[in-house]
Amino acid sequence: MDFTGKKILITGSGAVGGLSHVTAKLIAARGGDVLITGRDQEAGDAALRELIDASASARFVRADLGTVSGVRALADEAGDVDVLIDNAGLVPFGATETQDEEAYDAAFAVNVRATFFLTAHLIPGMKARGGGSVVNISSTASSRGPPELAVYGATKAALESLTRTWAVEWASDNIRVNAVLPGPMTTTKTVAALGPDVGGMGKTTALARASDPLEVAEVVAFVASDQASYVTGAVVAADGGRTAI
Template identity: 50%
Template sequence: MELSDKVALITGSTGGIGAETARLMAAAGAEVVVSGRNLGRGAATVRSITDAGGRARFVAADLTDPTAIRHLAEEAGDVDVLVNNAAIFPGAATLDQAPDALDEALAANVRAPYLLTAALAPAMIAKGSGSIVNVSTMAARIGLPGLSVYSATKAALESLTRTWAAEFSPAGVRVNTVAPGPTRTDMVLATVGEEGAEQFAKTTVLGRLANPREIAEVILFLASDRASYLTGATIAADAGRTAV
């Protein structure tokens, strides 16, 4: 299996794209560290993996808290794959955006992956191998009303991908981004509703929402040796929305 003997930490993996990524990586042979804020959802993700014969454990972490980030890094230990997937999605017009929500999104979506990567990358560099996959959004590349904060934080994450690739890849650590389009996740449906999500999906070339597993497959590819010549890249998994 392509991730045999690898350890993968996936933030925000108690549901949606993160949980599907955890299941796929476990099926590919990795020992998966599931992380998120909800203990019940984390336990359910771990159970879905272990019931299928995989290896997984849960580490609770609120990524708006730097102390929790340090604890997560310590508990995860040396990892071969880091997926920075967790994010806060504050949907509001710029003139209505609450400053507290802005600060929280910056903490979770930019500071957390920055601190976690800084904590875990040294061991990858020492081994001369590793893969970091950041999860962005198509909204980082196109203007969408009401997503000023979310899109800005994800654009920052894409910029970090390029910088980290320049800094880490000479030592054998690849860093890439997946930028999903509209995906059927609880977060999306809670924000825009079923009808809103379907209307959004119609703006893509394929005209439909992604299943979280479709995005997880791209993340798995980037984490694996099949993507051994890819670093510093942002892969648009958005049904052609940003291309056409």
């Protein structure tokens, strides 16, 4: 998986120990020029320092993807990219009857609208350079129907639908579009919130464990890379068999 000479934009990657940060570190180690983003400048600076310390070619851009203007600003700042990994997202918990409009709108704004318009802004550049790769990060919530995640699951189902449509729409332009569906992971944030066993969620998988984020990042990197040249329109599960149960 050689990313030498390629520019990669990874949204929602401005926190050390998250899936996108681990993916950024992996891709940078394989020659990619990585642009990471997040809403928190301090956290983003820390994530960038770790990448730079690992001799990565990387920079951080603070981005608010909750507004269309913020999405456009990020697209302008990023310029031409060869690979776009859409991972920024909000996870509103709550029973359907208690879900408020503000949380609902915010989740769809960041998880769906931002992905839609950021991708739309960057596709013309990919077309002009003869191709590219888009990877949307989904979730098992898109199909399993976990309680109190109705809004989040709906946003991820929308992303999977966009993945299939875009794969067909841009196939003739040599632009591949796929989604990766992670299972429970021991990210820094998840472990801090739920403990080292991530609330027992690993036991809900066929492998009966949560993954290290690097295990999923390897799949994201493969799907994004030229090695996956015949893969498009796919939702690739890296979930320990959770969706098979």
